[in-house]
Amino acid sequence: MTVVGKVNGSASIGPASQQDMRRQNLAVVLGAVAAHSPLSRADVSGRVGLTRAAVSSLVDELIARGMVTEAAATASGRPGRPGRALAVNDAGPAGLGLEIGVGHLGACVVDLRGEPRVWRREERANAGRPAGEVLAETAALAAEVQAEAAALGLRVEGRVLAVPGVVPNDPGGLVERAPNLGWRGVRLADHWPDADTVPAPENEANLGALAEYWSTGQHPETFVHVSAETGIGAALVIDGGLFRGARGFAGELGHLPVHPDGPECACGARGCLEQYAGETAVLRESGLAQHHPGDVVALLAERAGAGHAPTLAALDRAGRALGLALTSAVDLMDPDALVLGGAYAELADWLLPAVRTELAARVTVRPWAPEALRPSALGRRGPLLGAALTTVRRIMADPTLLPVG
Amino acid sequence: MTVVGKVNGSASIGPASQQDMRRQNLAVVLGAVAAHSPLSRADVSGRVGLTRAAVSSLVDELIARGMVTEAAATASGRPGRPGRALAVNDAGPAGLGLEIGVGHLGACVVDLRGEPRVWRREERANAGRPAGEVLAETAALAAEVQAEAAALGLRVEGRVLAVPGVVPNDPGGLVERAPNLGWRGVRLADHWPDADTVPAPENEANLGALAEYWSTGQHPETFVHVSAETGIGAALVIDGGLFRGARGFAGELGHLPVHPDGPECACGARGCLEQYAGETAVLRESGLAQHHPGDVVALLAERAGAGHAPTLAALDRAGRALGLALTSAVDLMDPDALVLGGAYAELADWLLPAVRTELAARVTVRPWAPEALRPSALGRRGPLLGAALTTVRRIMADPTLLPVG
DNA sequence: GGGTGTTTGTCAGGGCTCTCAACAAATTAG
DNA sequence: CTAATTTGTTGAGAGCCCTGACAAACACCC
Numbered sequence: 001m002t003v004v005g006k007v008n009g010s011a012s013i014g015p016a017s018q019q020d021m022r023r024q025n026l027a028v029v030l031g032a033v034a035a036h037s038p039l040s041r042a043d044v045s046g047r048v049g050l051t052r053a054a055v056s057s058l059v060d061e062l063i064a065r066g067m068v069t070e071a072a073a074t075a076s077g078r079p080g081r082p083g084r085a086l087a088v089n090d091a092g093p094a095g096l097g098l099e100i101g102v103g104h105l106g107a108c109v110v111d112l113r114g115e116p117r118v119w120r121r122e123e124r125a126n127a128g129r130p131a132g133e134v135l136a137e138t139a140a141l142a143a144e145v146q147a148e149a150a151a152l153g154l155r156v157e158g159r160v161l162a163v164p165g166v167v168p169n170d171p172g173g174l175v176e177r178a179p180n181l182g183w184r185g186v187r188l189a190d191h192w193p194d195a196d197t198v199p200a201p202e203n204e205a206n207l208g209a210l211a212e213y214w215s216t217g218q219h220p221e222t223f224v225h226v227s228a229e230t231g232i233g234a235a236l237v238i239d240g241g242l243f244r245g246a247r248g249f250a251g252e253l254g255h256l257p258v259h260p261d262g263p264e265c266a267c268g269a270r271g272c273l274e275q276y277a278g279e280t281a282v283l284r285e286s287g288l289a290q291h292h293p294g295d296v297v298a299l300l301a302e303r304a305g306a307g308h309a310p311t312l313a314a315l316d317r318a319g320r321a322l323g324l325a326l327t328s329a330v331d332l333m334d335p336d337a338l339v340l341g342g343a344y345a346e347l348a349d350w351l352l353p354a355v356r357t358e359l360a361a362r363v364t365v366r367p368w369a370p371e372a373l374r375p376s377a378l379g380r381r382g383p384l385l386g387a388a389l390t391t392v393r394r395i396m397a398d399p400t401l402l403p404v405g
Numbered sequence: 406m407t408v409v410g411k412v413n414g415s416a417s418i419g420p421a422s423q424q425d426m427r428r429q430n431l432a433v434v435l436g437a438v439a440a441h442s443p444l445s446r447a448d449v450s451g452r453v454g455l456t457r458a459a460v461s462s463l464v465d466e467l468i469a470r471g472m473v474t475e476a477a478a479t480a481s482g483r484p485g486r487p488g489r490a491l492a493v494n495d496a497g498p499a500g501l502g503l504e505i506g507v508g509h510l511g512a513c514v515v516d517l518r519g520e521p522r523v524w525r526r527e528e529r530a531n532a533g534r535p536a537g538e539v540l541a542e543t544a545a546l547a548a549e550v551q552a553e554a555a556a557l558g559l560r561v562e563g564r565v566l567a568v569p570g571v572v573p574n575d576p577g578g579l580v581e582r583a584p585n586l587g588w589r590g591v592r593l594a595d596h597w598p599d600a601d602t603v604p605a606p607e608n609e610a611n612l613g614a615l616a617e618y619w620s621t622g623q624h625p626e627t628f629v630h631v632s633a634e635t636g637i638g639a640a641l642v643i644d645g646g647l648f649r650g651a652r653g654f655a656g657e658l659g660h661l662p663v664h665p666d667g668p669e670c671a672c673g674a675r676g677c678l679e680q681y682a683g684e685t686a687v688l689r690e691s692g693l694a695q696h697h698p699g700d701v702v703a704l705l706a707e708r709a710g711a712g713h714a715p716t717l718a719a720l721d722r723a724g725r726a727l728g729l730a731l732t733s734a735v736d737l738m739d740p741d742a743l744v745l746g747g748a749y750a751e752l753a754d755w756l757l758p759a760v761r762t763e764l765a766a767r768v769t770v771r772p773w774a775p776e777a778l779r780p781s782a783l784g785r786r787g788p789l790l791g792a793a794l795t796t797v798r799r800i801m802a803d804p805t806l807l808p809v810g
Numbered sequence: 811g812g813g814t815g816t817t818t819g820t821c822a823g824g825g826c827t828c829t830c831a832a833c834a835a836a837t838t839a840g
Numbered sequence: 841c842t843a844a845t846t847t848g849t850t851g852a853g854a855g856c857c858c859t860g861a862c863a864a865a866c867a868c869c870c
Contacts, residue, residue: 015455016421016429018826018857024421025827031418042847050420054828056848073836073847080846081836222651234737243643245739246627249771252736257729257767260664269732269767324662327674328733331657332639334650362662362674366654423828423855430857447818459857461819478818478865485817486865 019400022058025050026399029058033068033086034113034396040083059086065404066092067112067395088113091153093395093402097388098142098199099162100134101229102127102180103295107141109149109156110388112395114215118148121384128182132191139193146197157402158391159199161188162207162383164229169248175201180229205251206242207386208341209235212376214389220336224329225376226253226322227342232274234329254278256325276321279343285314297343304350315350322351323358326373330363341376348375424805427463430455431804434463438473438491439518439801445488464491470809471497472517472800493517496558498800498807502793503547503604504567505539506634507532507585508700512546514554514561515793517800519620523553526789533587537596544598562807563796564604566593567612567788569634574653580606585634610656611647612791613746614640617781619794625741629734630781631658631727632747637679639734659683661730681726684748690719702748709755720755727756728763731778735768746781753780 032044039047045055062068071085090111099106103125109118120141126134138161146156165178173188192198209225225235232254236243244250254274255267262271275281283296286303287310303311326338340348340355356370376382395401437449446464450457467473476490495516504511508530514523525546531539543566551561570583578593597603614630630640637659641648649655659679660672667676680686688701691708692715708716731743745753745760761775781787800806 013429013433015433015453015857016426018423018426018828021421021423021426021856022827024418028418028420040847048420051829052848053830053850057827077838078846079838079844081848083847220651236737238643238648243738246625246741247739247771249739250737252739252770255767255770256733256736258665260729267769269769324665325733328661328730329737331661332641332655332734332737333648334652334654334657336651362660364672364674365657365660366652420828423857427856445818456858457819458821458859462856482867483817484815484867486819488818 023398023400025054026058026062027397029055030062030067030088030396030399033062034088037087038071038085039087040085042083044086061404062399065399065402067399067402090115092155093157093392094149094154095388095391095395096142096146096149096156096159096199097162097384097386097390098138098159099204099384099387100126100138100181101164101204105134105138105141106162106384107138107145108384108388109145109154110385110392111154112392114389114392116385116388117152117154118145120145126181131181131183131186134181135186135188135191136193139197142197142199157395159197160207160387160390161199161201162204162387163201164204167201167203167248169244171200173198173201179231202387202390203233203235204229204383205233205342206235206244207384207390208376208378208382209237209339209386210242211378211382211386211389212339212341213237213240214393215385216377222333223335223337223339224251224326224333225339225341226326226344227340227376228277228279228344229342232278236333238333253325253329256328258321258324273321273325277318277325282314282318285317286311297346301346304347312350315347316354319351319354320358323355324362326355327359327362330359330366330368334366336372338373339376340374341378341382342380345375345379428803428805430459431463431467432802434460435467435472435493435801435804438467439493442492443476443490444492445490447488449491466809467804470804470807472804472807495520495522497560498562498797499554499559500793500796500800501547501551501554501561501564501604502567502789502791502795503543503564504609504789504792505531505543505586506569506609510539510543510546511567511789512543512550513789513793514550514559515790515797516559517797519794519797521790521793522557522559523550525550531586536586536588536591539586540593540596541598544602547602547604562800564602565612565792565795566604566606567609567792568606569609572606572608572653574649576605578603578606584636607792607795608638608640609634609788610638610747611640611649612789612795613781613783613787614642614744614791615647616787616791616794617744617746617783618642618645619798620790621782627738628740628742628744629656629731629738630744630746631731631749632745632781633682633684633749634747636660637683641738643738658730658734661733663726663729678726678730682723682730687719687723690722691716702751706751709752717755720752721759724756724759725763728760729767731760732764732767735764735771735773739771741777743778744781745779746783746787747785750781750784 028048029044032048033039041055041059042052045052067089068086069089073082073084076082090113093112095110097108104121105124106121108116110116163175163178164180166176168174168176175183175186177184188201189198205227208227212225221240222238227233234251234253236251255272257271258273259271263275264270265272265275300311304315344351433453434449437453438444446460447457450460472494473491474494478487478489481487495518498517500515502513509526510529511526513521515521568580568583569585571581573579573581580588580591582589593606594603610632613632617630626645627643632638639656639658641656660677662676663678663681664676668680669675670677670680705716709720749756
């Protein structure tokens, strides 16, 4: 059964118009071309179920909108008139992704196919600096990258900024807080130089999870993506969409009570996961200084790789606690997979065994495959890629968003 | 402007036809009539956004399909021609709900408005008896109830059976296991007397949660409904729809590790919630016999009400453990509400304080209102009501399902 | 009591979008 | 070169909603 308007099957859906129908069919055709190009109109017709005539009309509109291109006829070797190959336009609408990390700025442009075409990452100490200063530099970087993209024929149609902080559900460009940057209640529009290019903020962990799902087609549609940057957060992807919770606080894995009578946490509770698997805790247990300069994650990986016993013990302890918390997540959500991203991905070699052990011992009332737990494929590149892909996916889902220029 | 949001998975969505459009608009009109009747065609038009002409056509079809009735014109006192009041037909398509509990059978018929019109509940010891025997009795009860409904002009258009067990995601009428009944791999069609009236099984906790949401309009759209019948289960309602998890095992609250080094559980792990808040554990701690005849929940409530110290202590201990598990649920899912159903609803007076205490102490990194935790309004009637409402909601969501008799 | 204003429900005309059927175009096989 | 096959386009037709107009039914006012 297909639904014309909003996809959700519950109440509060509006009436459907013929424009909605057209919009959906444009998206369906575009999606088929994106997923299986090169494809002829007849191929699309056979695949999605619309008639060749309808597909022809839809493809014409997609070409007019600059989202699909038509190549020359390809000699297929089969009898019959050859089809004209269709492909998603790789020189047209594009998405700009931006990222502000504690130690870097990032910017990239992804074309409609989802391919990154421009990629920039610059080391920069952003922690504690005024938000306006950091945002001005980000805007400058964005302008550079956008110019590079324009030289490739790409037109930026949307901007998303990945930040290591809390972004409320409702739109408005507000970053409620980003502890590691020292931000509180930063409204992007107040600091962005050009009112026309203000990006929409989004939590970096969420974007990393979506990138993981979007960029590798065969991923499951319901999974938990754990990342440790700002505390420990989990992004919940349900049926291919991000689940934010009723107020946008879903996935707060770091404060699950792992050992109810454990050490007191900064949040006021006791025995939170962060007290075992947070950066501070791991550094302490492994005997490293609290405020280490440079890339502490790489340092931890280096020491663990060299067999440094306290580091290995700290990671094992963190892995066991993480396994406990993920047991709760599996029991509650029954995900297809658990993906460790961010810093955890780089430390996976030493974390995974302990996590696996706990899961195997505790997830017993349902089938559980150890392979369902795996490190992220994108690692640190996820959030920036996800930011750019957000725009691309939005355009793909509604090709009428852009004016028919 | 719009951020990542819930752009649902681009793939797996098919083309839209004009029938789909019509179907959706029929559902929208029917939904408006159901939610705000009595309503005139003009009222519906103004409310949903379709033109009066379109609404007229849609209402005509709904009347022809027997889903809406037209009353006489009502003198409203306002100037202008009075509208003709529309209402959902209370003598037409209906849903049959069935329930097999450990100690009872239930059957009911709900009309399209969602009102229960026939309601039967019979005490019956079902545990350990052959599934075929229990199902035959259920079928007999269903036939009686359906006959009563027919006398009221109701035509049963769908049958759902609430069972205290695991029902897989994929259809097929299979009850994988129902420990309290002693069932394993029971396929309903194999035991049901009449092949035309085989009901679709569904987990009773899920149905109880949906009933809670469906029957009281103002409920939140994302909540966790906890019930203790077969072990301890949580039904997760997300955006108004049931979330079953990737394989149908979501909401297995009973085996969340509450005290990782606690007593061993039958599942093989240690310190599961069931060891503290399960029926067996509460009975043991309160000093009652394990296999008590009759209604143990009522007995517990009676003793607690009388101030019986061991019982109060057992319930306090259960409440604290439940609070711990629910802390994990809140951290992960950020629900609008936590609803305690089933046996917990009847013991809420003595459980809630401890649960509230734990939640208040541990849910600290987000706003949390104590009122968000509350006992179920329906209590034990939820599952049976939900079973019948399932059919009603399905018909309301797609009025073209029934032939245009 | 009759006229006026207002609101309702319906009808005819038009536009949009898909389907169906037919056809020209382009290629392979023989 | 001819027949067969497949592709893409075109015109007719149907379904659905929108627009605008109109009769019907009521309250209000003189």
